[in-house]
Amino acid sequence: MKKxxxxxxxxxxxxxxxxxxxxxxxxxxxxKLDNSITQAAFTMPEGHHEGLRALQWHxxxxxxxxxxxxxxxxxxxxxxxxxxxxxxxxDMWEAQRIIDDAPAPEKTPEELAATRIQEIHSELSxxxxxxxxxxxxxxxxxxxxxxxxxxxxxxxxxxLATLSGLEETASTLRMELHLxxxxxxxxxxxxxxxxxxxxxxxxxxxx
Numbered sequence: 001m002k003k004x005x006x007x008x009x010x011x012x013x014x015x016x017x018x019x020x021x022x023x024x025x026x027x028x029x030x031x032k033l034d035n036s037i038t039q040a041a042f043t044m045p046e047g048h049h050e051g052l053r054a055l056q057w058h059x060x061x062x063x064x065x066x067x068x069x070x071x072x073x074x075x076x077x078x079x080x081x082x083x084x085x086x087x088x089x090x091d092m093w094e095a096q097r098i099i100d101d102a103p104a105p106e107k108t109p110e111e112l113a114a115t116r117i118q119e120i121h122s123e124l125s126x127x128x129x130x131x132x133x134x135x136x137x138x139x140x141x142x143x144x145x146x147x148x149x150x151x152x153x154x155x156x157x158x159x160l161a162t163l164s165g166l167e168e169t170a171s172t173l174r175m176e177l178h179l180x181x182x183x184x185x186x187x188x189x190x191x192x193x194x195x196x197x198x199x200x201x202x203x204x205x206x207x
Contacts, residue, residue, distance in 0.1 A: 015057035024093040057086045113183040134159040
């Protein structure tokens with residue numbers, strides 16, 4: 001569980017930097033930097049490398065892969081270069097960690113209601129879709145029954161039961177929807193009521 005959200009003085013034992021992936025791994029935790037961090041930030045401080053491609057730091061020893069004169073070369077360094085070569089990336093990792101670990105702001109009751117209203121509309125839309133097949137089946141079978149002078153609903157038990165269950169679920173959702181609409185702003189409520197009326201018009205019919 002993410003808990004720490006404050007700046008720490010990090011001295012890392014293991015650091016891996018993969019420039020192309022904007023990825024920094026510190027002591028086993030991988031963090032991908034925000035898109036606002038450009039690859040230009042992944043540079044060696046001394047500036048004698050044309051471009052850094054990757055860096056490894058493990059228990060006091062480091063190795064970075066850089067491009068020099070168009071060719072890839074490995075540069076080995078020791079603990080005396082930690083602050084120059086490694087710490088800038090650890091600091092970047094730490095800054096992103098604080099952002100990633102920050103708790104999400106709590107939603108207001110109105111925001112929670114608006115989210116649930118959207119979910120209900122989606123569920124009602126799914127019910128409408130699910131009702132299409134049994135509704136079509138009922139239409140076909142009733143036409144057959146009529147043509148053969150049979151009872152109108154003969155052989156429709158399964159389809160009618162399915163539609164009845166869908167309508168019961170839809171009715172419960174619409175009741176919840178009307179209650180939730182009372183907790184949101186008038187503007188949002190008007191829009192939601194318009195959607196509710198549309199959903200009611202599309203509700204499965206047992207007729």
